Amino acid sequence: MAASVDASSSSNDRMKEVKEFDESKMGVKGLSDSGITSIPQIFVHDPQTLSDLKPSSKPTAAVIPTIDLSHITSPAHRPNIVDQVKAAAKTFGFFQVTNHGVPVSVLDKTVNAVKAFHEQPHEVKAEYYKRDEGKGVMYASNNDLYRTTAASWHDSLQMWMGPEPPNVEEIPEVCREELAAWDLHATKVADDVMELLSEGLGLERGRFKELTFSDSRVLVGHCYPYCPQPDLTVGIKAHTDPGIVTVLLQNHVPGLQVRHENEWLDVKPVPGGLIINVGDFLQIISNGEYKSVQHRVLANSRKESRISIVIFFNLAKWREDGYCGPLPELLSPHNPPIYRDFTPQEFLENFYGKGIDTKSLIQKITIRN
Template sequence: MASNGTASDRAAALKDFDESKIGVKGLSDSGITSIPSIFLHPPSILSDLHSSSPTNAAIPVIDLSHASSQTHRATIVQQVREAAKTWGFFQVINHGVHVSVLDQTIAAIKAFHDQPQHIKANYYKREEGQGFMYASNNDLYRSDAASWHDSVQAWMTPEAPKAEDLPEICGGEMLAWDSHAKAVADTVMELLSEGLGLEREKFKELAFTESRAMVGHCYPYCPQPDLTMGITPHTDPGTITVLLQNQVAGLQVKHGPHWVPVNPLPGALIINAGDMLQIISNGEYTSVQHRVLANSEKESRISIVIFFNVGKWRGSDGPDGYYGPLPELLSPEKPPLYRDFTMKEFLDNFYSKGIDTKSLPQKLEIQHHS
């Protein structure tokens, strides 16, 4: 709730902002020097914006150049397992995607966001789940305070969008990036699968990268970055996330009590485990809180995120399938930490509120009494 005004004032201000279709990029470009009240976050969220982390702390960087080599694979599996277990985040280099492709993808998403407002407004909507959309804050009406970012979203499954359904300025690059990022995700999934002592192809058979959505965030310059957030602390809901970012910093990962900055590494991709992977791995891998600070740089921060999710739900071909910890990972010594859940529970949990932290694993936790 904004510190000034009533709930009805806030609701009206949200509606005005949404219907203007201007986005935060439009507000930023207009030269405002103070941000609207709907973007003001409470002190509880802002209190640790500048808390310092240990100077040498950094998410692991894993070189995938020898991932197919018999000699090196076991070491890389161990590195991925350790990173996913202790950090929930890691960067990969030598992942097989040429740096020119990374640059073109970033440039295309930036070009969309840099267009005049009246052009972008044609794509502005809030119906999620298929096709292409542009909006500011996908949880605008569900969160306590709006955050300082705009996004484009495209659903790549169950049916990939046709090029003509995407904006010409970025559509071709988005389709190309989807196939590149999926190839990297498939490689990482094999390594994660082996890290649990499972067959290399196990996660592929379970269709862990089959359902996916792409989001292209723009975090424009914010005149009062200490009063709002780029994105509030949250965990991702799916199996894994592949993130490509430009060289403007802002992403931070929670590690123990500290927020650790993820400094952009040219040519690298960031991988993180989602809530679903934590549940499926029975807690062996962990989804970790992360956030993005409001951008104080004149250059926009651009990040392109692909959220991967399970494509097939067990036990049914229909919507009533279920998921839970993989039976192969359970034993009398390692009982399930989470109960099984349905796709409906998964979606209801995500869309019932603003983005948040591990609400699904917490709801599904089984209490074991010793």
């Protein structure tokens, strides 16, 4: 009995600390800038999570593939690019793309604009601080703060860019022009990559666009400030992304790791490159052909903040019957469905009903033989 009382008391104390941190609207950037030398208890992760938090040390460690898109319109080169994208999506679930058509100057402006937002005084950013995850513009620390057992060392500016973009004046002025432009550039890259992924499954080039796979999208500008105790917490804990594909732009500060063959690989950004990864939804609709994989961000031990800008792409229109699942045209007696169909409600409840995690929807809908 005493143990359960202690657990309840501990849970209440934690929730009180979470609420105080949230209501301060300081974010972890505010904590970091204040000069703290130890992190609040709500950010300390369990021993199992902390046991392998380190950059990959093996000199022979694999690296995620880098794919040059400069010849995607060439009939002679395109099939080879399709094969490269298909292989990367099957084996790593992550790849970098170069010569994707976005000028380096635009990449730099986008990173600098997100950095400028996060470096504003606390009272300026606090005007945008709220928890309204499903629409509009939101600045907060840890969008799963109240659902997770341990918070992570990052703040985020989040905005839904489709199917209903926010009013322009809702986007903070310091990054308004750059993020509106980035949405267009990143969506063009995502559409190009989704055409390649579609062809890799033996489908028509435009099939994913027809299925509205880039119409519902959310842009998130993360800031991972200096952490005084990076061995006790994480930037973002290990998880898979729930959607179709993710397009990631980041600055030069390291931290992103991808799980591959039971090892954590450091992802070193290629200059001018963008990182693409497969989401759970794409694994499901491809009937397991493409793989969403675990990734995480280590807490930042450098004085300079790590900045990353992520756009998550998802479908906007579900099937007429209100379900989604493996694409029927990919199924056959030789390739039966390995996942059952599911509803938007199941998808949303699975994501918003808990902290971020790994493939929990996939686990729920896998057909057991």
